[in-house]
């Protein structure tokens with residue numbers, strides 16, 4: 001039986017690619033495409049089972065609220081997640097325990113592997129810095145991927161009993177050392193011509209290790225989105241990160 005799928009944010013950079021990918025998948029049926037100004041009631045009218053939500057940090061919470069209170073599973077890649085927002089969606093899911101919600105900071109398999117490799121390397125190096133580079137229309141900084149990567153690195157360091165990194169800076173301009181995400185400096189570059197790139201740089205006595213990933217086209221996110229749609233319907237509750245649906 002095919003799954004009835006909608007894309008919310010269907011005219012956007014990633015949303016328009018998702019429309020093509022869902023439309024081409026033999027086991028999925030694209031039954032609704034919503035853009036800004038669309039009525040969310042279109043979802044229930046079309047009998048949507050899974051919504052792929054790819055909009056904006058200002059829009060995602062309203063869309064999730066609607067979907068989860070109308071019996072619709074959700075796969076979202078929209079950024080801007082905070083602990084407070086996660087608590088809100090956990091509350092929505094508590095009222096609909098049969099539904100699944102996948103929040104994926106990055107749908108690209110390579111990016112997910114890069115995060116895993118960084119997590120594994122974290123306990124072995126004294127210094128670590130994350131540099132994320134994106135196109136010049138991105139609304140959020142640091143990126144969702146970089147934020148999650150830094151959180152995973154910080155947790156791995158703490159688990160290994162590593163002390164927080166010391167920043168030697170005593171002179172300079174505010175912001176020069178990037179954003180502090182759980183003690184990991186994260187630097188955000190915005191440049192026309194780029195799409196989505198990240199490098200995690202580790203350093204210790206006499207050596208460095210750089211883990212770099214590049215998304216060169218939005219097609220890089222599609223296998224992850226399709227996997228998410230297929231898996232979310234059989235995975236009730238909140239899944240944070242595509243890695244939980246991969247055999248890693």
Ligand SMILES: NC(=O)C1=CN([C@@H]2O[C@H](COP(=O)(O)OP(=O)(O)OC[C@H]3O[C@@H](n4cnc5c(N)ncnc54)[C@H](OP(=O)(O)O)[C@@H]3O)[C@@H](O)[C@H]2O)C=CC1
Pocket residue numbers: 008009010011012013014015034035036037038054055056057059063076077078079080104105106107108221
């Ligand atoms: N997890 C991942 O792997 C990836 C995540 N992303 C994230 O996805 C999000 C979208 O990125 P991107 O496609 O580049 O952004 P775009 O601005 O290109 O697309 C977003 C689209 O959503 C529309 N939109 C905004 N609010 C609503 C709403 N309430 N209902 C329906 N449509 C709405 C926008 O309309 P309008 O233009 O009129 O505002 C726009 O067409 C971002 O948060 C980005 O970081 C992106 C790539 C990969």
Ligand SMILES: O=C(O)C1=N[C@H](C(=O)O)C[C@H](O)C1
Pocket residue numbers: 079105106107134138142143144145146195196197
């Ligand atoms: O806005 C983007 O383009 C992307 N957003 C996600 C993020 O913030 O990490 C995923 C990917 O980097 C592309």
